[in-house]
Amino acid sequence: MTTRKDWEQAHVYTDEMLAQARQALEEVRAGRPVDEAVRRHPVPGGGYPAKHVLVAVYRSLTESGEWPPDPALLERIRMKPVRTLSGVTTVTVLTxxxxxxxxxxxxxxxxxxxxxxxxxxxxxRRGLEHAYDPFAQVSSRIQALTAVGHPTDKxxxxxxxxxxxxxxxDYQEWFVRRCFEAMNETPHESLEAAQAFNETAPHRNVGLTIETRPPDITPAELAWLRRLxxxxxxxxxxxxxxxxLALNRRGHTAAETHQAVALLRAGGFKIVLHWMPNLLGATPESDRADFARLWQDLCPDEIKIYPTQLLANSDLYAYWQRSEYTPYTxxxxxxxxxxxxxxxxxxxxVNRVIRDIPSTYVVAGNKRTSLRQDxxxxxxxxxxxxxxxxxxxxxxxxxxxGDLALQDLVYPAGGAQEHFLSYVTPDDRLAGFLRLSLPQAGAPESGLPDLAGAAIVREVHVYGQSLAVGSEQDGAAQHTGLGTALLRQAEQAARAQGYRRLAVIASVGTRRYYLGRGFTRGSLYLVKDLG
Ligand code: SF4
Ligand SMILES: [Zn+2]
Known part of the structure; x- marks a missing residue:
């Protein structure tokens, strides 16, 4: 993880460090593996040139024109390539x-x-460090990622x-506007102005996620969330x-979760559900039965499995003290x-199988954070x-x-017929997918005019290293037109079922992508007449 400390350190390069980094970089350029080259150039005072220093040296050499740009070299010296493997760079902001x-x-x-x-x-922790200021959180993160060589255009x-x-x-609106201003690197008079500017900004917003509770999802809330x-x-x-749910004082029923998920689906949103085994009153057997219920009608697009963790500053602690709760081993x-x-x-x-809580907080039960590997x-x-x-x-x-095969997985969920259209490699690896929702009779009314009678594209995702806009990388999935091919398949599937309109929930930064593919601007979605 790149911390603010890393970022600050990235600005205090000594001349000796830069000289060693440059020599190491020259060797990498000549073909030597990065770790080996770095070890041959220890920095006076201890240690070796860090990768972000190599990136800084690379940048100054290419920007001054001394070296021509060499994306393959940059690729090799970048830190933690896994962060952007799914095609976009995630920036977390805390309220x-x-x-x-x-x-x-x-x-x-x-x-x-x-x-x-x-x-x-x-x-x-980063939220706390920046006193929860949205602008500071977003811009410092962008700077830190740029410093270690990551593309931050998406x-x-x-x-x-x-x-x-x-x-x-008004806090929500201010918060989102400030995030956009940080990506745009300029202030704006309104949220709408910030969003419009972001369509062509250097750091485009290609997705915006919030977290909330099931009882809060109403048709009016859908419209508000789209406005943001x-x-x-x-x-x-x-x-x-x-x-x-009652024992754990969740304050809502399972029926309310179903209602909220169906509404979000009707509004074209991507749906991430958190699910917790080992709640008060659960057993491993009841958890197995409960997990199976997730796929009967809710059918979330992503899940986070968060095993209940016994923390001293939660009410559950008193139950444990009275021997009324036992954490699983x-x-x-x-x-x-x-x-x-x-x-x-x-x-x-499955995004997570455990929450990233430092084990020192956990009073009893599992303390291993490497559960996914286990x-x-x-x-x-x-x-x-x-x-x-x-x-x-x-x-x-x-x-x-040419090796990719198209799959169309159809399943019913929350009053819609869902199509999970995907392109897979011969060994069943996923190169890209699209989620198409075809609302059926009995689906909840979103009340959103753009969506009346429309088939809805809820997500288009093409994998590959996140590429800077305009740059090409041979064989990488993102720029081989998979997104366009998936959209064409979605149109066919919608047309075959009698839909005359297709709507897509586009983030601000992907609006132009769809405008270039036959969609026009609706009020909160982009829409296309299927004729
Ligand atoms: S777990 Fe419950 S109390 Fe905690 S933030 Fe979520 S809804 Fe609120
Ligand atoms: Zn999995």
Missing amino acids: QPYPCPGQCIFCPSDAQMPKSYLPDEPGA IELLILGGCWSAYPR GVTRVQMGAQSLDDRI TQQLIDLIADLKPTVPRYCR VQEEMKRRGAACACIRCREVRGHKVQA
Whole structure:
């Protein structure tokens, strides 16, 4: 993780360090592996030139014209390429502490943090460091990523905090505008002006996520979220058993989760659900049954499995002290999640199997944060596999467009017929996908005029190293026209079912992409007449 400290250090290069870095860089350019070249040039006073120093030297040499630009060289010296492998760079922003209407017994409280966050959680800490100022958080992150050689032209904003919908709307609007101003590197008079400018800005917003609670999702809220530019919503489902929801004081029923998810789907949003095993009142057996309910009608696009963690500053702690709650052991959790993962449908992405809470906060129960690897090993031992999106993404692999096969996975969800259209490699790796929602009779009314009678494209995702706009990389998936091919397939599928209109939930920074593919501007979506 690039911290602010890294970024500050990136600005105090000594002459000796730069001289060593330059020599190492020359060797890398001549073909020597990066780690080997760096080790041959120790820095006076200890250590070796860090990769961000190599990047800084590369930049100054190419910008002065001494060396011609060499994207392959830059590629080799960049840090942590995995961060942008799914095609976009994620920037996390935290909202200021604010009361959450929820009373969940497992949720930690810390006066200096938004509800549910802990000061030492990576990501959350950066919010605190910047006093929750959205502009400072976004611009410092962009600078830090640029300093280590990442393209930052496509940015997915991830706004975290207790419950977005509970914040006053003028705060929400100000917060989003300030994020856009940071990406635009200029102030604006209104949110709309900031969004319009961002369509051609150097750091384009290609996705905007907020997190909220199921009871807050109403047709009016859908319209408001679209006005802000939101494309993806994270919600805590936690359990689909009303008895367990009540015991844990979630303040909503499973039916409300279903209603909220169906509405979000009708509004074309991408849906991320959090699900928690080991809540008060649950057993591994009840958790298995509960997990299966996720795929009956909710069918989230992405999930985060957050095993309940017993924290001293949560109400659950008192239950544990009275012996009314027992956390699962690490082995129980590994066994449980290794049972669950192979049941995840191919259209869903398992983003997390544990929350990134430093183990020092955990009072009892599992303290291992490497649970994902443990589960992976257990599944390997059993000969089981997970076919979720994350496990099938092409990542760094080269893709030949001619080898790709089109798949159309159709499933019912929340009153819609969903099509998960994807292009896969011969070894079943995912090069790109599109989510098409065809609302059926009985689907909830979104009340959004753009969507009346329309088929809806909820997501288009093409994998490959995130490329700077205009740059090409042989064999990388992003620029081989997969997005255009997927859109064509979606149009065909919608037309075949009698839809005359196609709408797409576009982020501000991808509006032009769709405008170039036959879509026109509606009020909150881009729309296309299928004729
Ligand atoms: S709704 Fe979320 S943030 Fe609010 S108390 Fe419950 S878990 Fe915590
Ligand atoms: Zn998986």
